[in-house]
Amino acid sequence: MTALHVDALTRSFITQTSVTRVALSAVDLILPRGGVHALLGPNGAGKTTLCRIASTVLLPTSGTCEVLGHDVVADARTVRRLIGIVFGGDRGLYERLTAEENLRFWCSMHGLRRRAATARIAELLERLGLASRGTERVETFSRGMKQRLHLARGLVADPQLLILDEPTVGMDPISAREFRGLITELRQEGRSVLLTTHDLAEAEALADTVTMIDRGSILRHLDAPPAAGTLEPLYFELLSRTSEAGASRGMEV
Ligand SMILES: Nc1ncnc2c1ncn2[C@@H]1O[C@H](COP(=O)(O)OP(=O)(O)OP(=O)(O)O)[C@@H](O)[C@H]1O
Numbered sequence: 591m592t593a594l595h596v597d598a599l600t601r602s603f604i605t606q607t608s609v610t611r612v613a614l615s616a617v618d619l620i621l622p623r624g625g626v627h628a629l630l631g632p633n634g635a636g637k638t639t640l641c642r643i644a645s646t647v648l649l650p651t652s653g654t655c656e657v658l659g660h661d662v663v664a665d666a667r668t669v670r671r672l673i674g675i676v677f678g679g680d681r682g683l684y685e686r687l688t689a690e691e692n693l694r695f696w697c698s699m700h701g702l703r704r705r706a707a708t709a710r711i712a713e714l715l716e717r718l719g720l721a722s723r724g725t726e727r728v729e730t731f732s733r734g735m736k737q738r739l740h741l742a743r744g745l746v747a748d749p750q751l752l753i754l755d756e757p758t759v760g761m762d763p764i765s766a767r768e769f770r771g772l773i774t775e776l777r778q779e780g781r782s783v784l785l786t787t788h789d790l791a792e793a794e795a796l797a798d799t800v801t802m803i804d805r806g807s808i809l810r811h812l813d814a815p816p817a818a819g820t821l822e823p824l825y826f827e828l829l830s831r832t833s834e835a836g837a838s839r840g841m842e843v
Pocket residue numbers: 603604605611612613631632633634635636637638639640
């Protein structure tokens with residue numbers, strides 16, 4: 591069984607000026623169970639849109655997306671129990687609450703009882719290196735600490751599939767490396783990971799398989815781990831082709 595199976599997935603948005611914007615166009619993607627799949631592409635490529643659909647927070651226009659065999663639309667409740675979501679940046683944490691309070695909120699959202707939640711929160715704070723800061727407000731945290739708390743939040747329900755959308759954005763190199771170590775550990779535990787990143791070296795360090803997209807369309811799938819130093823030349827080559835094609839069709843590049 592695959593962790594994530596995306597088939598001919600399309601998502602359009604109607605903008606405020608009534609223009610139809612195609613964020614994803616007939617995208618296919620397979621993430622084998624227990625693997626790390628890197629989804630790469632420039633700004634506006636459609637990565638977050640795909641993550642949001644796989645996370646059940648956005649409906650596809652057409653096509654299907656299955657998490658461990660469960661359709662994200664027809665079986666959204668089951669899917670939500672199987673996934674953990676980590677979005678980069680400042681979204682998703684309550685800054686005025688402490689780390690513990692944030693995690694307690696998410697534990698209650700996942701139906702954990704008080705005692706189980708207390709144990710889970712302690713375990714996660716310890717694991718993510720935040721045990722000594724658990725009673726401090728999130729607004730006092732550095733970005734790296736917030737990202738670790740995001741990951742703790744994503745792990746509350748012990749998910750089988752983690753959806754990490756730019757999880758190391760804005761982190762310093764040492765924090766980012768530590769964070770990558772955590773992702774490797776999670777994979778060793780048998781979890782599957784969908785990772786979006788603009789850091790090609792990060793993708794090379796972590797990914798078993800790769801999909802490159804641009805303007806909502808697949809550019810290339812790699813079904814083996816990319817060797818160090820290979821992604822950047824391929825990425826630039828593929829993107830220069832689509833930029834030229836877009837320019838020749840008079841598209842905004
Ligand atoms: N709610 C929305 N309404 C209109 N257009 C949207 C909406 N959400 C996304 N889009 C458009 O869909 C396209 C894909 O956006 P998406 O956020 O998925 O890209 P991305 O690859 O995650 O980019 P980035 O690397 O900048 O995060 C963009 O053109 C974006 O403007």
